[in-house]
Amino acid sequence: MEAGGTKMVCAVGSGLNDLEETRFATTSPEQSIREAVSFFISTQQRRGSIRAIGIGTFGPADIDVNSATFGSIKNTPKANWSNTDLATPLRSALGDIPLAFETDVNAAAWGERKWGAARDLDDFVYITVGTGIGGGAVSGGKILHGEGHPEMGHLRVPHDREIDPFDGDCPFHGNCLEGLASGSALQQRWQCDPRELKEDHPGWELEAHYLADALANLTLTLSPGRFILGGGVMEQSHLFHKIRQRLSQRLAGYLSLPELEEFIMPPGLGAQAGVLGALALAQDLISTIPSQP
Amino acid sequence: MEAGGTKMVCAVGSGLNDLEETRFATTSPEQSIREAVSFFISTQQRRGSIRAIGIGTFGPADIDVNSATFGSIKNTPKANWSNTDLATPLRSALGDIPLAFETDVNAAAWGERKWGAARDLDDFVYITVGTGIGGGAVSGGKILHGEGHPEMGHLRVPHDREIDPFDGDCPFHGNCLEGLASGSALQQRWQCDPRELKEDHPGWELEAHYLADALANLTLTLSPGRFILGGGVMEQSHLFHKIRQRLSQRLAGYLSLPELEEFIMPPGLGAQAGVLGALALAQDLISTIPSQP
Numbered sequence: 055m056e057a058g059g060t061k062m063v064c065a066v067g068s069g070l071n072d073l074e075e076t077r078f079a080t081t082s083p084e085q086s087i088r089e090a091v092s093f094f095i096s097t098q099q100r101r102g103s104i105r106a107i108g109i110g111t112f113g114p115a116d117i118d119v120n121s122a123t124f125g126s127i128k129n130t131p132k133a134n135w136s137n138t139d140l141a142t143p144l145r146s147a148l149g150d151i152p153l154a155f156e157t158d159v160n161a162a163a164w165g166e167r168k169w170g171a172a173r174d175l176d177d178f179v180y181i182t183v184g185t186g187i188g189g190g191a192v193s194g195g196k197i198l199h200g201e202g203h204p205e206m207g208h209l210r211v212p213h214d215r216e217i218d219p220f221d222g223d224c225p226f227h228g229n230c231l232e233g234l235a236s237g238s239a240l241q242q243r244w245q246c247d248p249r250e251l252k253e254d255h256p257g258w259e260l261e262a263h264y265l266a267d268a269l270a271n272l273t274l275t276l277s278p279g280r281f282i283l284g285g286g287v288m289e290q291s292h293l294f295h296k297i298r299q300r301l302s303q304r305l306a307g308y309l310s311l312p313e314l315e316e317f318i319m320p321p322g323l324g325a326q327a328g329v330l331g332a333l334a335l336a337q338d339l340i341s342t343i344p345s346q347p
Numbered sequence: 348m349e350a351g352g353t354k355m356v357c358a359v360g361s362g363l364n365d366l367e368e369t370r371f372a373t374t375s376p377e378q379s380i381r382e383a384v385s386f387f388i389s390t391q392q393r394r395g396s397i398r399a400i401g402i403g404t405f406g407p408a409d410i411d412v413n414s415a416t417f418g419s420i421k422n423t424p425k426a427n428w429s430n431t432d433l434a435t436p437l438r439s440a441l442g443d444i445p446l447a448f449e450t451d452v453n454a455a456a457w458g459e460r461k462w463g464a465a466r467d468l469d470d471f472v473y474i475t476v477g478t479g480i481g482g483g484a485v486s487g488g489k490i491l492h493g494e495g496h497p498e499m500g501h502l503r504v505p506h507d508r509e510i511d512p513f514d515g516d517c518p519f520h521g522n523c524l525e526g527l528a529s530g531s532a533l534q535q536r537w538q539c540d541p542r543e544l545k546e547d548h549p550g551w552e553l554e555a556h557y558l559a560d561a562l563a564n565l566t567l568t569l570s571p572g573r574f575i576l577g578g579g580v581m582e583q584s585h586l587f588h589k590i591r592q593r594l595s596q597r598l599a600g601y602l603s604l605p606e607l608e609e610f611i612m613p614p615g616l617g618a619q620a621g622v623l624g625a626l627a628l629a630q631d632l633i634s635t636i637p638s639q640p
Contacts, residue, residue, distance in 0.1 A: 114602075177493045191568075193493065198486055200470045200570025201605075208601060209564050212505040226601040271502050275484075275568050277493025308501060308519040309407075312494075 055090055056158055056328035057111040057140060059132055060185070063329040064090050066097040066104060068337075070169050070323075070330065074101070083138040091147040098148070106152040107144055108336030110161025110328045113188075117155055117203055125155045131225060154335035158182075158328050159190035159206075160197045162284070162321070165331025167192055170322030171282050179278045180327070181206065183265065184285035187232040191276055198276075207232040211267040218243075218260055235264040237287050253292050261287070262296030269297065269318070270304040279312060284321040294318060348383055349451055349621035350404040350433060352425055353478070356622040357383050359390040359397060361630075363462050363616075363623065367394070376431040384440040391441070399445040400437055401629030403454025403621045406481075410448055410496055418448045424518060447628035451475075451621050452483035452499075453490045455577070455614070458624025460485060463615030464575050472571045473620070474499065476558065477578035480525040484569055491569075500525040504560040511536075511553055528557040530580050546585050554580070555589030562590065562611070563597040572605060577614040587611060 056063040062080055067073035076093050080086050098104050114128040125141020141153050156164070163180035166172040172180070176195040182188050189206030191198040198204065213222070213229045220243040222233030233239055240248035244257055251257050269281055283294070298314040311317055321327050349356040355373055360366035369386050373379050391397050407421040418434020434446050449457070456473035459465040465473070469488040475481050482499030484491040491497065501523045506515070513536040515526030526532055533541035537550055544550050562574055576587070591607040604610055614620050 193486055193491055194489060196487060198569070200486065201572040202570045202602065204570055205567045205602060208567050210505065210560055210597065212503065226599045227597075267503055271564050272568060274498045274501050275565060276491070277495045277497055279494040304503065304520075306519045309495065309498065 055107070055109045055140075055144075055332055056161065057086075057109060057127075058158060058328070059112045062086055062090060063326075064093045065329045065333060066094065066101060067333065069333070073330075073333075075326075075329065082134055087140065087143050091144065094144070094148055104148055104151065106154070106336040106339045107148060108154040108156075108161065108332035108334070108339075109140055109144070110156050110158040110332040110335075111140060113157045113203065114205070115155065115157050115203065117157065117160070117199065125153065152336070152339035154332070154339050156197065156332070156335060157188070157190060157203050159188040160203065161190075161329075161331035161335060162323075162327035163190040163192050163282070163331065164197060164334050165323055165327045165329075166282050166321055168334040169330055170327060171319050172280060172322075175279050177276065177278050178280040178282065179206075179272055179276060180282045180284070180321070181268075182285035183236065183283060183287040185237045187236050187285075189272070191272075191278065193276060193278075206268070206272065207236070209268045209271060211235075211264050231264060231268045235261055235268075235287075237285075240287065248287065248290075253290070258290065258293060259296060262293055262300050265293070266297050266300035266304055269301050273301070273305065273309065273311075277309075280316065281318045282321050283318060284324070284327060288320065291320070294320065348400070348402045348433075348437075348625055349454065350379075350402060350420075351451060351621070352405045355379055355383060356619075357386045358622045358626060359387065359394060360626065362626070366623075366626075368619075368622065375427055380433065380436050384437065387437070387441055397441055397444065399447070399629040399632045400441060401447040401449075401454065401625035401627070401632075402433055402437070403449050403451040403625040403628075404433060406450045406496065407498070408448065408450050408496065410450065410453070410492065418446065445629070445632035447625070447632050449490065449625070449628060450481070450483060450496050452481040453496065454483075454622075454624035454628060455616075455620035456483040456485050456575070456624065457490060457627050458616055458620045458622075459575050459614055461627040462623055463620060464612050465573060465615075468572050470569070470571050471573040471575065472499075472565055472569060473575045473577070473614070474561075475578035476529065476576060476580040478530045480529050480578075482565070484565075484571065486569060499561070499565065500529070502561045502564060504528075504557050504564075524557060524561045528554055528561075528580075530578075533580065541580065541583075546583070551583065551586060552589060555586055555593050558586070559590050559593035559597055562594050566594070566598065566602065566604075573609065574611045575614050576611060577617070577620060581613060584613070587613065 065075040116123045116126045127138045129136045172178045179191045187207035208230045222229030224233030358368040409416045409419045420431045465471045472484045480500035506522045515522030517526030
């Protein structure tokens with residue numbers, strides 16, 4: 055299950071080529087969870103028992119398996135969703151089966167590693183640039199958690215108001231990366247749907263500028279072998295070239311980077327990365343349990 | 348052994364309370380290695396065989412155990428030191444014993460985890476602010492490597508030239524963190540030894556400002572439980588309070604941080620963190636080998 059701020063994606067299956075999926079709008083926690091449970095139960099009746107659950111959720115989320123509130127969304131600006139426990143109602147409905155719980159971007163990163171553009175990579179970063187911006191990292195072959203989880207969307211980037219007088223629209227930080235470079239920021243700054251901006255609109259150079267600054271700092275911190283950039287804004291495929299060029303300029307030859315076309319890539323799984331990643335996480339749990347005949 | 352750009356620290360022993368140490372200036376690779384070998388061999392004659400070697404070195408360094416040049420310093424601006432193999436001459440002299448090789452800051456982080464200010468922490472960052480700036484991270488209980496190793500000193504931070512007209516002195520990036528906030532940058536900007544700047548000099552507010560910006564981005568990327576800030580510049584202990592305040596402002600309540608006094612701390616091992624970390628790395632190698640009677 056991918057729990058997104060605007061839509062929920064639920065799927066049952068064993069992989070890329072065996073997947074039953076449904077999508078519905080995210081409403082109240084009660085209704086959204088009810089719809090998810092109803093899909094899982096009806097699919098289970100046809101396909102046989104679901105053996106494990108994987109959830110990738112919008113955050114901030116309690117992904118600490120040792121925490122009393124593991125499996126919950128924490129204090130979120132999204133109305134009515136603060137302190138929503140996703141794990142308990144799903145496990146009540148589906149039986150006390152293993153449950154994996156991650157942020158949506160961590161799950162997407164994991165999906166890209168299993169089936170997408172990061173196969174066999176132990177160190178890479180997945181970033182989504184959509185209405186908001188989020189990022190997840192795999193480091194040394196494991197999802198990077200730290201004490202909580204990364205919040206890469208809120209990275210601070212240099213903001214020159216002479217070039218870009220837009221204040222930024224992040225409710226917490228104003229002009230952090232998300233405040234300056236998310237789909238929402240583009241909409242605010244240019245007062246139109248960003249998809250209407252032509253390829254040669256200066257807004258795209260500015261967008262590449264901010265994203266390259268964030269990628270430069272992530273490179274210097276995590277030393278990843280690849281960046282996978284997904285989300286609605288990155289459907290502007292001309293952005294990839296602009297970001298590669300600017301990142302290379304920023305780092306000024308200090309690090310030996312992989313080929314830029316290999317270093318900064320689109321997702322292999324597109325908009326399915328999150329739900330497939332949640333599936334991959336559930337499968338990992340099953341593989342640690344003795345198999346049943 | 349800690350191989351620093353200005354001095355070498357060599358030590359033999361079993362821990363904090365059993366350590367024979369020597370320090371000498373870093374000269375040419377040949378002479379520096381000769382001095383190190385000579386210390387290790389004479390100490391060995393008195394104490395018995397050295398069982399493993401740990402090296403923490405200035406970088407960039409090849410710390411990939413699967414690389415043909417593992418144990419070497421890579422292309423470095425430090426004259427005569429590019430492509431210097433440290434591992435081979437030490438192992439030739441001391442026998443084919445296990446050898447650990449890390450960056451100086453990774454080693455220092457590891458030392459702080461074993462004996463210093465990060466005991467029992469699985470997620471933290473060690474940063475040294477001296478002539479240059481470097482950082483190492485422990486993530487999920489392991490030293491974070493990525494494809495190469497972090498280069499946190501070169502993080503890009505916002506630079507407002509109206510407040511700070513100094514261009515920055517990093518030869519690669521100009522106004523990266525190191526270019527704006529290292530001891531060398533302070534010396535250049537204020538045209539004096541930074542130790543001469545009084546506690547209420549505005550230079551310290553500026554210093555805290557840049558460091559807090561870097562720490563904010565590292566927090567959002569790595570979600571560490573603690574920052575340990577060492578190096579000569581951080582001997583200005585009033586900086587800790589200034590950095591804590593500014594970091595808290597930057598993050599604007601978005602993340603729930605630990606108590607700031609616990610979150611940003613000085614090293615427990617002071618200037619010995621590097622060499623003790625190298626010792627800890629060597630001990631880790633021994634612990635994986637069947638013990639000898």
